[in-house]
Amino acid sequence: MTPRPTLEEVAARAGVSRATASRVVNGGSGVRQPLIDRVRTAVDELGYVPNHAARSLVTQRHGAVAVIIAEPEFRVFSDPFFQQQVRGISRELTANDIQLVLLWVEEEADHERIGRYLAGGHVDGALAFSLHSDDRLAGLIAHSRVPAVFGGRPGAGSAPTVPYVDCDNRGGARAAVSHLASLGCRSIAHIAGPRDQTSALDRAAGYFDVLIEADPELIYQGDFTRVSGARAMAALLDRRPDLDAVFAANDLMALGALQVLQERGLHVPRDVAVVGFDDMEAVISDCTPALTTVRQDIEYMGRLMVRLLMRLLENPSGHGSDSVITPTVLVRRQSA
Amino acid sequence: MTPRPTLEEVAARAGVSRATASRVVNGGSGVRQPLIDRVRTAVDELGYVPNHAARSLVTQRHGAVAVIIAEPEFRVFSDPFFQQQVRGISRELTANDIQLVLLWVEEEADHERIGRYLAGGHVDGALAFSLHSDDRLAGLIAHSRVPAVFGGRPGAGSAPTVPYVDCDNRGGARAAVSHLASLGCRSIAHIAGPRDQTSALDRAAGYFDVLIEADPELIYQGDFTRVSGARAMAALLDRRPDLDAVFAANDLMALGALQVLQERGLHVPRDVAVVGFDDMEAVISDCTPALTTVRQDIEYMGRLMVRLLMRLLENPSGHGSDSVITPTVLVRRQSA
DNA sequence: GGGTCTCCTGGGAGCGCTCTCAAGCAGGCG
DNA sequence: CGCCTGCTTGAGAGCGCTCCCAGGAGACCC
The missing domain is CATH 3.40.50.2300 (Response regulator)
Known part of the structure; x- marks a missing residue:
């Protein structure tokens, strides 16, 4: 394993400073074209990929979102619901270049771990499904101060401040x-x-x-x-x-x-x-x-959860991040 | 949002150096009991949680493993197979305090993104399912130089060096x-x-x-x-x-x-x-x-995939990390 | 009591990156 | 022609942590 090239090396090869190289890697605005080209070439030649850890150490952003799936029962398996929703979430996250960290909660004992993980600031936000009105998880997430969005309306009082996406x-x-x-x-x-x-x-x-x-x-x-x-x-x-x-x-x-x-x-x-x-x-x-x-369009609901979360991340005060109710449509077939 | 406390602050509060605080946080070996106690107290009082980005910046480890699920067809939905295997993986990763980053591959176009992600060194290893002998993904993963384990025997020649777990x-x-x-x-x-x-x-x-x-x-x-x-x-x-x-x-x-x-x-x-x-x-x-x-015990196979990967991470040379074939049992019921 | 050895502890460098700040430079205007 | 403005660029600090290394404190033996 050869060590991965650093920005420093890219900059040296392109004959610019590390700061300029960084600018180019991050979009290149405010840098003159010839320099942009030189840096891009150097990146390609060296096969440079930014070090995520170093970047998020300074930016305080992680480019990752936790998806918390609670499975107190056997339900997840018989019900395609989750899969569709996770699929929507996954697609939308990918479109935003954000990673999906899956947290699978099986028992009460896992809650402490989840809380620690969220508090640990490994992710920028969290998505969770609120199925049971007595779900302790909802409160836990609300408490962790991590921006979050629920799938499904949470039970009364469990997490009033967390927006959700649900169908009508x-x-x-x-x-x-x-x-x-x-x-x-x-x-x-x-x-x-x-x-x-x-x-x-x-x-x-x-x-x-x-x-x-x-x-x-x-x-x-x-x-x-x-x-x-x-x-x-x-x-x-x-x-x-x-x-x-x-x-x-x-x-x-x-x-x-x-x-x-x-x-x-x-x-x-x-x-x-x-x-x-x-x-x-x-x-x-x-x-x-x-x-x-x-x-109900479950996959779309998943996508909306992500969009809502993105808005929340951009604007932590929460303005414009109200819960969303998606429409339902009666599909007439033969049984009625 | 109050800023999260740093190791520095913990050390100051406990009246020790940052180095000693770090030792305690990471297990505390080689530190005398009274100091351990003081640091632990400070950690609790401040609610300190290590900053993952800073840590992995220096350790070069991420405490995360990618699970790559390719879904070229509708199959994932009708088949409980994946869910069981992912469940086993999730449980075993949790037991090792490792996060699961889910990469959902839907189309050929996603491959480039996956390759970039793996090369980006965001994860310590990868787990993937090799279903189709013509799967290009297998080669991609093998190429990325990230330690990986497959679920299911890969097709001949697609990734000879990557160990797998399969049932007999x-x-x-x-x-x-x-x-x-x-x-x-x-x-x-x-x-x-x-x-x-x-x-x-x-x-x-x-x-x-x-x-x-x-x-x-x-x-x-x-x-x-x-x-x-x-x-x-x-x-x-x-x-x-x-x-x-x-x-x-x-x-x-x-x-x-x-x-x-x-x-x-x-x-x-x-x-x-x-x-x-x-x-x-x-x-x-x-x-x-x-x-x-x-x-076949699918969940167990998932767990084995993780264990195999862990062994691979500890010993990158690959010794003792051969593929595993799990036994199958004929269950006699009424139909034969 | 001095020397040696072992065990703890702290200082400090540095991981790779972003971002602020100031310097440099060209152009426009008085 | 000189000064001011605005755009590029580079230097350098610092994000929070780990780990190497050196120094200090006991313990033990002669």
Whole structure:
């Protein structure tokens, strides 16, 4: 391993000072063309690459952002959600020439490590997903004083100052339920998600926005898994055999519901109309009948998280860095 | 934002020199107890956290490893493989107090960026997955002179010097096929994986190890997806209605095969015995009959990649850093 | 008690870079 | 022709840390 060339050597070869070489490497503004060319040539010839450590020692910037993924459950694996969001994040970070440092949190014990890492000033900012309203991580991040953006609305009070990106869960749910009502459905059930997740709460809220006086018997709480959707559907049918529509809080549960409806010989959408939420292609691509659902652009949300963070970094006071709610779209297919 | 305290300030507060403070922060060997205590107290009181940039500027180490994930296809999403391996990697890196920098490669154009990043000396080493024997990435990494370890055997000649971790694909396949033979099966088909992936090739090689003179009609090539497994099974049944066993190169294809067998009214394992490969719980947990398959411990392989890399970092000459082949185990369930 | 040896400790250089500041220089204007 | 302005350039300080080296303090032996 030959030692890497330094700016000093580049400057010497180009016959300029280290300061000028530095200027050229960093864009070259305020340097006359002939010098720029000489430095560029020297850089190429020597294969010079700036030493990141030295640079961030003086600039106090690291060109890196932490992405914190908490995985208290098995969920990450069955749910393409994270992957899509991380993909969006990764693309946007790359576009900004920023590195992604992945922090994978598995247990409470990891929190101390994460806190130390963030406080250690290794990264310029942090991105995290706030899934559970009781998530201690949210507070930890808010405390670390590192600029951060959440994916998903954090639970009330957990981190009021941290902006987030979320889709319009409530509006999407409203659109779904309104659509079912417009089809003439009279008894619209709702398979809700876990109560400790704001997305589930917001979707349920959208349901109630439309059906203000809905019979509590028409609500059944699942946990976003397919199995829970099936269980919910069975229970709902037992309670209210007259129901003619179901709005499931996510696609996976809608899939479970469809399965039960099929088993019971009920036709979708004639007997019971079904609407999901997410429009997760990997999940519902081969489902029959094709699922009507609410689309959210998860990858785009990931990108927005990065853009929001960038703005926050440029302007730490936080002006112009409010949370963003992305729109949702009802995608009509065959199930409703 | 109050500026972070420096070692200098810690030293001043503890009444020692910066050098001594540094020693304590880095373990404290060769420093007398009373001084250690004083420095520790000062560190706590000031909330001192070492500045990583300054440290790596002088140590030339970064405490970070790049994990390169190439995603030329949609595969990453449907396959829990990566997630498990990344999980193992993440855990092992954390245990070694090393950060994970995720480099997500999407297109050929990203290669230049990756090469620059690796050459830039931001990380101490790199971990990558070698899936496709024609992968240009392998050569790129080998060229960058950064210590690296591959997950999966690289294609011949692409990066001879880079060690890898892979499971005993060939031995596992041998075990699977031998098992089918021992059950009395006479016409054992093989649904192979893509030819450009060494794991698929090795599994096919294992098949041929046992069935040296297998009828070429008994081999059908899929692409590791469920759909391709179904297509393969149908084609094989048409060609050789007498077949009484199938060894699929992965679980997903085995699942597709099972589905077709069921549709054709063939009983598994009475009429046709089926064995898969991977033992991916998320994939086969709810399959009937329970799938007999070859287990590989993917997470463990991820951990091994890290350990191998650590050894490589300690001993750059490469002694004692040979590739590792992890054992596979045949898991007998109902399908064979 | 003096010499030698060992163990701690502090001084100081220097890692590679950015950035401030002042010097140099050309051009324009009085 | 001299002075002022504005643009380039270079010198040098210093970011926070590690580590080499030298010096000092005991401990031990003769």
